[in-house]
Amino acid sequence: MLDILIKNGTYPVFPRNTMECGNVGIENGTITYLGGGEPAARRVIDAAGKVVSPGFIDIHMHEEKFRKEGDHYCIANLMLAMGVTTGLGGNCGDLFQEVDYFRRTVENLGGAPINYLLQSGYNIYRQALGIGWHEAATAEQIRQIKEKIRADLAAGAIGLSFGIEYAPGMATEEILSALTCLEDPGLYVSAHYRHDSTRAIEAIREMILIADSIPQKFQISHLSSCSAMGQMDEALAVINEAIDRNPRLDYDTYPYNAFSTRIGTTVFEPGCLETWGKDYGDILLTQPPYEGVRCTKEIFDDARANYPDMLTVAFAMDEDEIRKSIVNRHGMVASDGILSGGKGHPRAGGTFPRLLGKYVREEGALPLIDALRKITLEPAKRLDLDRKGRIESGADADITIFDPKTVIDGATWTDPKIQPEGIDYVLLAGQVAMDHKKVVNDRLGRFIPYRR
């Protein structure tokens, strides 16, 4: 007897590049039946008119510091509500708690809202040694950082991330030297670029050089915030040529024309507004005492000096270029979701429904199956999750059922926690985690170590 039979839904069959109608049966956390029949099941979910998708996989999110009290999880709760069942944290060089701590916390809490994978973060360990943003690390310091990275790898990290823009003293040679501690070619490397806008192509070329110098997979992080300021056509031409030659390379992008980062970082160093062709008023602050306030020069200077960790939303990108980065034949869509004190950019709570509602349904920018591939199969392949990202017999029953006629993001620039519409059910390991905006079980997620 099946545990659950999902009837009459439409699901992607990626090898045939088609959406097909049928019934999906689940037993012991695994998809065990696909077809037109109706085998007996303890529970039947009618999915007529709905899409039965593999659970979305967010290859770039920022759950990197568990709260110590109350609900420990922040980003993961929003991920679950938008249909994500697995996410990769530790991006852009940031992992504020060591992988071993992260793993034990998930175990001690009896699970998490979604499955987690983690990268070790290079910048955090560099910063811990007191190396200034504009300083180079010495050979001895790099040796010490590598020890920390090795400990994270031993605890289950799947690779290593860099936030080059946040520590520009980190030369290409320093990055390549750090990467020598990744002995296993199966590991994963990602980087937040060195420059955006007018110097985006130069930054992309540096990342391609790094990708070509190592045996591991290399991910260019959130391409949208690097090159959707007039450089996207050239950026995609350069990247496509490089990926065709070196398939270990790829990129992710998010579906919003504003980026988000902390006001005190190097991103906002003098000259940034001129480079972007923007004004102070294009920067929205998201936390007290400036919650919901657009900058003036005075407010910008005060926030940068006195509230450096405050998250901003900077409307600096071009919508047409965002769309191009999404529909390109390469690339995945990911959230880059980050919040501080529950505030920040709506991408943390809206990315995936927005892709399916705005770009697929409303704009017809790309076919549904292509969008689904970019948020399920492609990231699963990238992360070596051979049993996820697919609706097929033997796959893990991580499943998101959504209404293609109504799915849309709810999160806004002022409230990133508004739930999306049209996400009917989210299942992890064959059990219902979310049922029409209501949490049923938010402890079904696990920490997924490398070489699981």
Ligand SMILES: [Zn+2]
């Ligand atoms: Zn980043």
